[in-house]
Amino acid sequence: MLDSIIKIEKVNKWFGDFQVLKEIDLDVKPKEKIVVCGPSGSGKSTLIRCINRLEEHQQGKIIVDGTEMSENTKNIEQVRAEVGMVFQQFNLFPHLSVLDNCTLAPIWVKKMTKKNAEELALKHLEKVQILDQAQKFPGQLSGGQQQRVAIARALCMEPKIMLFDEPTSALDPEMIKEVLDVMVNLAKEGMTMIVVTHEMGFAKEVADSMIFMDEGKIVEKADTKEFFANPKSDRTKLFLSQIL
């Protein structure tokens, strides 16, 4: 049995009076792929944003690759550099070309030379099939292309874990597939992935286990097959019946 790469213990989080996360427990093993689903407002995004501390939790423990995430974490940047994140709204840097988007962090955070960083970026841009757009600016690309660039940008930091926060929710239907294909390939290469998504086809294809969240709690966590074949809780059954 491998050690967990992410360990979440009894995490509680409030926005003001409103409790968004309630007693969350979660273990993620290296190379494990987890898909998180649930209705909007159930705390899925908040949960994965807590993993690289874009949000701060108030109670409990989050340990990422041996480092506990807390206010006293001095090397928070180091942890974030190992955890790639892809956002719903892409969040590319509009003032930089696609290539510069990808090389910025490797050069300034990982202290790579410009040449090495560009080689690495081109490698990853090729992987997401967008090599020919390297000199363009994000504003000139379609949504699907932008999201693929965002994935490449995260990969350029050579992360151990990738977090996806509804990566296809802001895309036109015909662009969803090109992004999902990239993610499927990434999963096949053995990346540790936590994906918040409503794409159940994708979940069935790549996920090792599924998490269903509602009202800030993990309602159900099960193997993917088990999850879709016989969901235990009624809430999960209802959700699946609506979404499938």
Place this chain on the structure above:
Amino acid sequence: MKKFYYLKSNKKNLKIFILLGFILIFTSILDVILKSSLGINLTSFLPNTINFLFPLIIGSIGFYFLRFEYTGIKNLDLLNKNINTNDFNAILTLLIIFVLIITVPPSLNWLIFEATISGETKESCTGEGACWTFIKIWFRRIIYGMYPDEHHWRINISFIALIVLAFVGYFTGNKLRKYLPLYYIIIYPIIAFLFIYYLISGGSFGLVWIDTGSWGGLSLTFIVAFFCLIFCFPIGMILALARRSDLPTTRYISISFIEFWRGVPLITVLFMASVMFPMFLPDDLFIDKLIRVIIAISLFEAAYVAEVIRGGLQALPRGQYDAAKSLGMGYWKMHIFVILPQALKFVIPGIANTFLALVKDTPLIFVVGLADFVGMITMAKANPNWLGFVMEGYIFAAIIFWIICYAMSNYSQKLELKYKTDK
């Protein structure tokens, strides 16, 4: 209105209406020209009110005749589409034309055709027009202030050298390009200071020391504006970041600083810098008045720049911060490479606005005894030999300031285009 319907232009009598329309408009314009420049009133037989409104009435009837939906004549269609769309616009057009006819020729006469520039004294200005002799005689003072004539080359060389050095960016190879921000933000201001300290101020290398008290004119305006612009920008940027900081102390220091400087008039700031500030200093410590004034204006403008930049920072979506953080960037890397480049791009118009205001605020330093460009003109017009040339002086000042500010405004628009990366 219906019974006049037969007067409405139509395709059949197109040519007649066009001819009639132009004749009427032409008559109205001619009438105004005759009245205003030759004093001939062709319609004096009419009652007073109608006589006064005659050109407007005739002209608008003319425009009414010209108003066709579509004629196929390119220029006429353009006229109808853009100017002559309805009676109101036609009348406005006529009014603008009349105002131009009435005001432009006399102003041009005064400024150029009847103006005097020859001669050495006030007496040579006999014409009706402006007396540019005044500006000519005082030109050196207006540019160099009370700086001794035989040393003007020192100012000239400094300014030429600094202008040339400012264009270094255009001739830099790609290899050195990345050092350009460093050059412009740190090295260039230091070079400028050294030039001004050693060459314009003097006192070493065998150059006579020339006290800042005798500096003045346009060169002083440039010196003050240049250093204030250079100082207020980075200070403002740091204040803006501090005001958005998570650390309460930093934030409150920044807020109180900004609100203090925004809350006091520049003129009091200048008085405090020149009169009160030295009282708090120990006797043996002396800071030149010019330096005190430059620091005061810089801090004053920095507060405004800070608020403009803060506006830009707030316009950035939170996702940009999230993305930069998730890539492992710390506070400074995130701001230098991701946040500030975008925020500053947003606020180029606002910064340009503040900078233009700063340049135009510099004449205020006259109140503390530094005779800048406008200050020198004020002194010149008070000279007993040259009384009565206020207009010439201030119009000259306005023209020069307009040229400077228009150039800055143009440059800011170029910058906006240069950094436009979306679509």
